[in-house]
Amino acid sequence: MIALLPWLVAVWLFGIGLYGIVTSRNFVHLIGCLSVVQASTYVLLLAVGYRGGAGAPIFYTHPPGTPAVDPVVQALVLTDIVIGAAVTALLLALALQLHKRRGTLDPDELRPLHR
Amino acid sequence: MMHLLPPLPVAGPLAVAALLLATSRLLPARVPDTVALLTVLLATAACVAMAVGTAATPLTYWFGGWTPRDGLVLGVGFVVDQPGAALAAFIGLLFAATLVFAWGYYDEVHAHFHVLMLLFLAGMIGFCLTHDLFNLFVWFELISVAAFALTGYQLRQSALEAALNFTVVNTLGSYLMLAGIGLLYARIGALDFTGLGRGVAAHPGDVVVAAAFTLLASGLLIKGAQVPFHFWLADAHAVAPSPVSVVFSGAMVALGVFGVGRLTWTVFADSLPVHAVVHALLLGLGCASAVVGGLMALAQRHLKRLLAFSTISHTGILLAGLALLRQDATAGMLAYLVGHGLVKAALFMLAGILLALCGAIDEITLRGQGRALWPVGIAFGAGGLLLAGLPFGILQHGLGLIDAAAHAEGRGWVGPVLTVGTALTGAAVLRAGGRIFLNLGPDPGFESRAPTEADREKADRPLWLMLAPPAVMLLAAVVSGGPAAGFAMRAAGQAMQPDSAHILGGPSLPPTPFPAEPPGTGLAWISVAVAIALAGLLLMRHRLPRRALALNDRVSDAVVGSMARLHTGRIGDYVTWMVFGLALFVVSFVLT
Numbered sequence: 001m002i003a004l005l006p007w008l009v010a011v012w013l014f015g016i017g018l019y020g021i022v023t024s025r026n027f028v029h030l031i032g033c034l035s036v037v038q039a040s041t042y043v044l045l046l047a048v049g050y051r052g053g054a055g056a057p058i059f060y061t062h063p064p065g066t067p068a069v070d071p072v073v074q075a076l077v078l079t080d081i082v083i084g085a086a087v088t089a090l091l092l093a094l095a096l097q098l099h100k101r102r103g104t105l106d107p108d109e110l111r112p113l114h115r
Numbered sequence: 116m117m118h119l120l121p122p123l124p125v126a127g128p129l130a131v132a133a134l135l136l137a138t139s140r141l142l143p144a145r146v147p148d149t150v151a152l153l154t155v156l157l158a159t160a161a162c163v164a165m166a167v168g169t170a171a172t173p174l175t176y177w178f179g180g181w182t183p184r185d186g187l188v189l190g191v192g193f194v195v196d197q198p199g200a201a202l203a204a205f206i207g208l209l210f211a212a213t214l215v216f217a218w219g220y221y222d223e224v225h226a227h228f229h230v231l232m233l234l235f236l237a238g239m240i241g242f243c244l245t246h247d248l249f250n251l252f253v254w255f256e257l258i259s260v261a262a263f264a265l266t267g268y269q270l271r272q273s274a275l276e277a278a279l280n281f282t283v284v285n286t287l288g289s290y291l292m293l294a295g296i297g298l299l300y301a302r303i304g305a306l307d308f309t310g311l312g313r314g315v316a317a318h319p320g321d322v323v324v325a326a327a328f329t330l331l332a333s334g335l336l337i338k339g340a341q342v343p344f345h346f347w348l349a350d351a352h353a354v355a356p357s358p359v360s361v362v363f364s365g366a367m368v369a370l371g372v373f374g375v376g377r378l379t380w381t382v383f384a385d386s387l388p389v390h391a392v393v394h395a396l397l398l399g400l401g402c403a404s405a406v407v408g409g410l411m412a413l414a415q416r417h418l419k420r421l422l423a424f425s426t427i428s429h430t431g432i433l434l435a436g437l438a439l440l441r442q443d444a445t446a447g448m449l450a451y452l453v454g455h456g457l458v459k460a461a462l463f464m465l466a467g468i469l470l471a472l473c474g475a476i477d478e479i480t481l482r483g484q485g486r487a488l489w490p491v492g493i494a495f496g497a498g499g500l501l502l503a504g505l506p507f508g509i510l511q512h513g514l515g516l517i518d519a520a521a522h523a524e525g526r527g528w529v530g531p532v533l534t535v536g537t538a539l540t541g542a543a544v545l546r547a548g549g550r551i552f553l554n555l556g557p558d559p560g561f562e563s564r565a566p567t568e569a570d571r572e573k574a575d576r577p578l579w580l581m582l583a584p585p586a587v588m589l590l591a592a593v594v595s596g597g598p599a600a601g602f603a604m605r606a607a608g609q610a611m612q613p614d615s616a617h618i619l620g621g622p623s624l625p626p627t628p629f630p631a632e633p634p635g636t637g638l639a640w641i642s643v644a645v646a647i648a649l650a651g652l653l654l655m656r657h658r659l660p661r662r663a664l665a666l667n668d669r670v671s672d673a674v675v676g677s678m679a680r681l682h683t684g685r686i687g688d689y690v691t692w693m694v695f696g697l698a699l700f701v702v703s704f705v706l707t
Binding site: 010014018021022023024027030031034037038040041044045047048072073076079080083086087090091094095097098101102107108110111112 | 249253256260263264267270272273275276277278279280282283286287289290293294296297298300301306350353354566683684685686687690691694
């Protein structure tokens with residue numbers, strides 16, 4: 001059961017993030033929900049690389065061969081964080097510009113092109 | 116010498132982009148244009164050399180010298196095969212044509228456009244050449260981020276709204292992909308395609324493998340704009356600057372479908388459940404996209420939005436060709452990809468010319484205003500007829516191959532359904548052309564209720580400079596039929612049976628023989644005739660008797676209007692449809 005927990009947390013975060021995006025009434029809130037979806041990928045990847053009782057994958061003081069968690073997924077998470085930061089910054093900048101021009105951030109009032 | 120080539124077409128544009136950005140405020144006006152164009156041409160030349168040099172065996176390059184030890188892959192590699200290199204070369208040519216078209220268009224922005232375009236190109240070439248799943252994801256992200264910035268950086272109001280929708284939906288796609296990669300790594304413990312392929316072969320019916328395919332394919336189909344993941348595309352294309360729309364439609368969208376193919380041929384080559392789902396669900400989604408895209412294109416008045424929906428329709432044809440999982444169908448898909456890229460890029464450039472010279476992009480506003488620009492009109496009509504399926508050139512060869520393969524698979528209905536898509540998009544383009552260049556159609560029908568916007572682009576470029584690239588591309592699409600199809604056939608063979616013996620070893624899909632006769636043209640002529648008739652009916656509706664007009668309006672509202680109402684422009688709806696698409700994958704894995 002404990003072994004299953006991180007996977008359930010990942011699915012839960014993914015689900016509530018999507019629910020938040022679908023029902024959001026404010027773009028800043030929506031961007032936050034996107035980050036929640038992204039957090040689910042962090043949890044998933046870290047769960048993939050976890051080894052019970054193992055330490056960090058740094059062998060400076062430990063001899064090679066000491067049990068360690070998988071460093072590959074940690075590299076993936078790091079890349080993911082960098083990408084997430086770039087995209088969130090870009091989205092917030094777009095939202096800021098939009099607020100300047102339209103005075104609202106409600107997705108229901110903001111739609112591309114005149115309808 | 117050859118073995119050092121693979122990283123260059125990626126590293127070169129990345130390095131030049133950094134240099135341009137650092138020096139952009141010091142450089143005189145035309146220098147960024149020239150430097151960017153030269154860089155793109157050099158990268159293209161490297162890709163062409165690799166496409167020629169990899170006819171027999173693929174070219175392998177391990178970054179940092181991390182070669183495999185005892186059959187275990189440690190590093191990240193590029194494995195350049197003929198389809199990947201040829202596609203990269205085609206994308207390079209498309210970028211070169213776009214930069215010529217956009218010459219001097221972006222004076223005021225200090226080379227930012229060129230920097231982003233070079234990053235965009237590097238991402239696409241890396242996507243075509245890589246042999247590592249996580250590396251594929253990184254290139255996918257580079258493509259996405261460059262595309263987000265290119266859509267929104269003019270900071271016009273509609274562009275901001277569409278860029279937000281585009282970014283949120285595509286970022287969700289990236290996260291789906293990343294989750295899929297994590298699941299595959301959890302099950303198999305490898306990230307290179309060959310190792311993953313072996314691992315999948317060891318667990319062919321595994322639930323985790325099925326879930327990983329669902330997530331990876333959904334992420335890529337969001338980029339490929341396939342029903343029901345397609346909603347973002349029309350908004351983004353409509354508001355992006357014309358040169359950017361050219362690259363979006365000509366290359367980026369098709370790469371999403373190519374990515375699904377790459378994973379199906381390598382990583383999931385030995386998973387029968389995945390093949391069954393590709394065969395059933397992706398074929399269905401491709402056909403649905405072809406028809407939905409066609410109907411929606413017909414319902415538009417914003418010219419770039421119209422072309423964007425037609426891109427969805429034609430990308431659906433690519434997906435259907437891929438989903439047949441036969442060598443001849445894959446060859447058809449590759450040929451159609453290039454042909455569609457050429458024609459659609461040309462049409463977006465022609466729309467850009469109208470936007471620059473007539474100061475509008477709305478079909479109904481533009482009525483009759485194109486008459487002075489008759490060379491543009493001729494090219495526009497030719498592009499419309501080619502989209503409708505005119506049986507000359509590479510598009511017809513591609514669709515013919517897909518149709519023949521579908522018949523051989525006992526799915527003869529695929530060809531006619533895809534033809535509905537080509538006829539509808541052809542009719543949409545021809546209707547717009549007739550209205551703009553021939554002053555027809557004073558009484559607009561359902562298209563007058565479509566979303567639109569007043570727009571302007573810089574007008575000080577000479578007509579010949581803007582018209583030369585689309586004219587050359589349309590000509591290339593017409594003359595390059597037979598040889599291109601033969602080349603696509605060989606490339607498809609290599610793509611579907613990755614000769615991985617020189618990396619780690621492993622067999623794959625059985626080959627299928629080349630069809631003995633060239634594809635038939637019957638269906639193509641029917642498609643062209645339907646497109647012309649439909650465009651004529653829509654332009655001449657003011658001549659219809661009153662009763663026929665009422666009937667026409669009721670039918671078109673039932674068919675087109677209900678579908679148009681689903682495209683709300685609201686981001687929550689788009690994400691709901693995405694979840695529906697994921698559910699479709701789950702259902703089809705359960706059923707097959």
